[in-house]
Amino acid sequence: MVFRSSSRHTIASGLRFGPMNTKKITAIIRRSLLQTVEQQLVDEGVDGLSLWRVKGYGEYLNTFGRDMMVEHMCLVIFAQANQVDRIVDLIREAATAHGTGDGIIAIQPVEDLVRIRDQESRKTAE
Numbered sequence: 001m002v003f004r005s006s007s008r009h010t011i012a013s014g015l016r017f018g019p020m021n022t023k024k025i026t027a028i029i030r031r032s033l034l035q036t037v038e039q040q041l042v043d044e045g046v047d048g049l050s051l052w053r054v055k056g057y058g059e060y061l062n063t064f065g066r067d068m069m070v071e072h073m074c075l076v077i078f079a080q081a082n083q084v085d086r087i088v089d090l091i092r093e094a095a096t097a098h099g100t101g102d103g104i105i106a107i108q109p110v111e112d113l114v115r116i117r118d119q120e121s122r123k124t125a126e
Contacts, residue, residue: 022110023084025077028054029095029103034073040094041077046087050076060101072103078110 029037031053041049055069079087088105096102114121 021081022078022113023081024108024110025075025079025084025087025091025105026108027075027077027091027095027103027105028056028072029075029091030097030101031071031073033095033097037075037091037094040090041087044086044090046077046079046090048077058104070101078113 027037034051038049052074053071054074055071057068057070060070075091077087084107088107091105112121
């Protein structure tokens, strides 16, 4: 389930096409904490995210499973660079169970974004 924000003040509203200063936040979190994380992001005005189920292992192995894989949720959020620290803090606070297997958060620079509807590129909109 993805929540929609009705708030007019949004953290990620700066993603309107204009100068490129965008980061991609990828968070892999426990499935059991997804709703808590989503609600926290919506309450703070994050106005868009993508998510899907993922399987894998890292520090924590499911030794009871046939393939040792653990199911988590993967969230991806595109945000302006000056909003990244706040969004990461929100995810970290809402997603922690204080144990092995809580997940990870990665931040990457985004070279370009292209809106499919009209093929407008943020890179060429600068």
